[in-house]
Amino acid sequence: MNVTTRFKLSAMMFLEFFIWGAWFVTLGPFLGSTLHATGAQTGAVFSTQSWGAIIAPFIIGLIADRYFNAERILGVLHIIGAILMYQMYKAADIAVFYPYVLGYMVIYMPTLALVNSVSFNQMKDPEKEFSSIRIFGTIGWIIAGLAISYLFHWDSPEGITAGLLQKTFLMAGIASLILGLFSFTLPATPPKTTTGKVSVSSMLGLDALKLLKDKNFLVFFIASILICIPLAFYYQNASAFLTDIKVDNPTGKMTIGQISEVLFLLCLPIFFKKFGFKWTILVGMAAWAIRYALFAYGNATDLSFMLIIGIALHGVCYDFFFVSGQIYTDSKAGEQYKSAAQGMITLATYGIGMLIGFYIAGLISDSYNSAAGHDWKMIWLIPAGIAAVVFLLFTVFFKDSAKVQLEEPKGRLEV
Template identity: 80%
Template sequence: MNAATKVKLSVMMFLEFFIWGAWFVTLGTYLDKTLHANGAQSGSVFSTQSWGAIIAPFIIGLIADKYFNAEKILGVLHIIGAVLMYKLYTAPDVSVFYPYVLGYMVIYMPTLALVNSVSFNQMVDPEKEFSSIRVWGTIGWIVAGLAISYLFHWDSADGVNQGFLKNTFLMAGIASVILGLFSFTLPATPPKKVTGEKVSVSQLLGFEAFKLLKDKNFAVFFVASILICIPLAFYYQNANSFLTDIKVDNPTGKMTIGQASEVLFLLCLPIFFKKFGFKWTILVGMLAWAVRYSFFAFGNSGNLSFLLILGIALHGVCYDFFFVSGQIYTDSKAGERYKSAAQGMITLATYGVGMLIGFKIAGIISDTYNTSAGHDWKMIWLIPAGIAAVVMVLFLLLFRDKNNTTSPGLDLDNSKDVRLEV
């Protein structure tokens, strides 16, 4: 890959995740403090991400992969997204806000696959080249959070009270226009040409990957993936609102520690994975969810603020040790024919079904423990901590990893077998 192409792809990744990080992290606080949404309404708004994840494979599989260049679809979707961001910026209440955020998520979630397609199309050795491109997405998310807290101070107590968080949608919209226009300058990524044997609808939509569920261990992992996303939804929906509510300074900026830890623990993952195997790696990830929420339950903005920072920093363990190791395990089980479909199935299970259930439950719990005196954050965090602990115990008892290693044929020393995505 030449230097100019690498720069373009890096800028694309930076803007892709800058856009998401620019408004999604503070969404819970905005819904609570500005639009005065209750827990159920916030859960419905956050669940639009899940609906987007469920619909995305159909858009990619039935449209992008078959008819149009990926970079052109990427450009069009982000320009439409900019318009919807402006509508979110001007929405006066949740009832007006909801249909626009649903529309936005339906068109944004497919772009996550499109930027990968554009990148992979330019790479000779994606396993070695992709991480250096994808890391700019994480940097983009971090920069967005730092800008909100330390440059614009929109999430400060005064900023929240004055409704400045609405500017996050304007910032995301401007970045979306820029990426939309920039996308038309990206290297051409034409649709795949299907020749030879006919492809059935079930193959096109990836349904054949569900045959993997015949393997008892994989079925246990699949169900655990759905269940562990219930506590994950609590973090996305409540973390920023929680930190803001208990008067933590620059909460959005501090939450970027979580993204930085993703990069750090990703480097540790192959070593841990190889030494202890899939089962114990994923169990550590589950344990981290229970521990981080316990830290949130007992931490405060005063003398126990270090517990909050530790809880945020555990995001790397929570995400990498469960989700990335899960992607590796899925890849090893799928075989060449079902690799892409199997990854899509796990994405559907986690960001689709799992988090859809999770956002619903998080909304109910938030309403249950919200009184005139405010939220009972201790209980709101102890409940997902308990859920994560129960899932961990069930996985420990039901998943059989006889050799305490990865599946046959998966060699973590061979970079061609595994793709770790930051």
């Protein structure tokens, strides 16, 4: 890969995740402080990510893979995204805001696959080359968080009171417009499928449902859905929680989670090889329970270190469960169903699991909210308990002791 192409792909990844990190992390505090949304309304807004994940395969399967170059679709979607971001920036209440955020997530989620397609098309050995490009996405997310906290101070108590979190959508919209225009300069990535029918079951990964006949894979599949319930609590409540208890520069501090993800990803092969899949994934589950317990009993003063440790556990929570789960799925699927199996797991977790999780998180937030404020201790202890129950169920029912080949599936999207 020549230097110019590498620079373009790296810049594409940086902007792709800078956009997401520029508004999604502070979405919870913005909804509560500026739009005065209830817990249920906040859950509905966050669940637009899941609807986007469910609809994304249709956009990719019916359009990108069949008719148009990936980089051109990427450009069009981000330009439309910039317009929707501007409308979100101007929205004065939740009723006006919701349709725009739903539309935005429906067009943003497919771009996660498109940037990977553009990247892979330029690589001779994606397993070796992709990580050095993808890392710029994580850097983009981190830079967005640091800018909000330490450069603009939008998430400070004064900034929140003044409604400055609204500017995060303007920043994301500008970045989206830049990436939209920049995408038309990216290397050509023509469609690979021009003939033949594309079935709905194939696009959603449902062709891999026969894997559920394997009892152990079925246990893993159900556990993957259930563990996304506590995951939703983190996405929906973490930033609002840190802001509410007056932690300094909360958005900047939450970037510790992305830094830890990179570090623990390097540790994963060693742990995986030594202890195997079951213990690796159990450590990931346990980390969710521990993290939420730390949030429940930590505070912004003398016990603030507990909050920092909880944020830093993001690398263990995500890498040891989700990445190792992708590896396990890849090993079980076989050549015929590799892509379908990954699609099925993505639909189950970021689709079904997160939808359920955001709904429950919204109800719990409302149930433990009063004139005195949120009872954050209970709001965090409940997902900690859910994670602990999933841990116990997986320990008892998952019996697979077969060796799993350590090969990270291509195209990991999440941050």
